[in-house]
Amino acid sequence: MKFLFNKSFRTAEEKVKLKKERLLLIMGGIITGMAFPPIPFNFLVFLGLVPYLMVITKRERLIDINRGTYLFSFVFSFTTIYWVGAFTEARDPFLMIAGGFLFFANPILFLIPSTLYYFTKKHINEKAAIWLFPFFWVVYEYVTMSTDLRFPWILLGNSLSDYNLYIQIADITGVLGISLVVVYINIFLFKIFERYQSEKKISPFYSLLLGLFVLIPIIYSIAKINNLTFEEKKVKVGIVQPNLDPYEKWSGGSLEEITGNYLKMSREAVKEGARIIFFPETALPVYLLNGAYGHIVDSLFNFVSNNNVYLLTGMPDFRFHGKKEDAPPNAKYSDIGEFYYTTHNAIYLFPPTRGQIQKYGKIKLVPFGEKTPFADQIPFLGSLIKWGVGLSGWNVGYDTSLFKLTIDNDTIKIFGAVCYESAFPDYVADYSGKGGNMIAILTNDSWYGKTSGPYQHMKMGILRAIENRKTVIRAANGGISCIISPYGEVEKESELFEKAILTGEVRLNDYETFYTQNPRLIPGIALTIAVWISGLVVIKRIKKKVKI
16 A cells, blocks of 8 residues: 555645645545435536546556545545444444445555556557546446455446436446446546637537437436336235344344234234235344244244245344265354354245245355455454454355245245345346346345445345346335335335335236346456456567567
């Protein structure tokens, strides 16, 4: 990090220029950050990169470009994800430390597009660099979905979830395609401003391109909404939002009282005709099927059996594997019991027939919050770093997340995602494309209080619905629970931190979008361009050395 902050001698004129550039970068970071929920200024995302582009296009050295990029991205990140460490709650020191680390680490990934831009500008073609920059930005956003440090939260496309008449194109491009369009619009505005500044006239060429990039998604959205048809197959669902304090729930309490509260609310949903009941993530703070809670299991089975309903619920899951040869590679070992086991942040499906409980163990785990990054490669890290509320150390799941139900002789397939997994568009598309006709997101955003986090997370469900043209059911502990149509319309919605029951008839859709079938097309194109540019740079440098 030293290279970002080391100082060199500057003249008075250079210091004034640098101060102006820093103000532009800070302003750009704030403007871009203010485009994200719950601030209702989403349109600012089309402008926020302009001050940033004004600075980096004038800089020549890689170190100067990356310093400016880091400042911009730090301000942008802090403005949008200030809530990550749950500082407003201040109830878990490690979570706050992890959040603080993210503030400084996340902006480093923004150096990917700026470095690729520099390589293109310096070694390939100076004029082409700016036009390839949007693809470099997509590379950065895709990288945020990879590795154990993944955090794809502030994708530019996520900011436009409220613009229903603009984002329907996501069923072709996905959210990364929307980000690509957003960066191009910023570039057109930058070029228009640059031309006006130098020649005092508006460029008709860039204005035309700007108009096309604004109008084409709108025209497509209107046409799609007016012409898209679905099967008429529907089912009535009920969502239970208990609004339990997550810290108190995990520190102890009456399990019978918590379960009774869930079932009381569920009966109200059944009275309104619900055939599938949804509970939030980790609805009960115990490993329900480890043999010690048979009376709770019986009460849940009695409820679904007596009311002829299905229950899809988040639940901690303990799996006994016995010997090492019977256990998965990431299994833990109990010194006391001398056996191997795994624990998962899971989803259970309780059928009304008292049959086998279908399970899914969460695969995309939150870095630090649920899994210590690289603990599989460096095992001692897993025991070194733990959450105060006992949620860290989950094993990565390995089940299918497609739950199969039969209601009135119709087979229903629900893709179940746990909380953070809904931030991964390609992951949702992969499983949604395996025959799912509904998406369920079970979550608990209550850790972060009344901050931007729960609102930002809920809005991602809108994009997942449009990308795959599937109804999204979102069951949250303290909100925001909702039902989102395949068009991205929020049909039912709870308030944040209220005890609520939502019911509604939802569409069951087997339709697969172009995006569902090709979720990695745009990032694949972007990565190909990035590899091509990098390869050309390497070849040029090799040739230069050989000549010497």
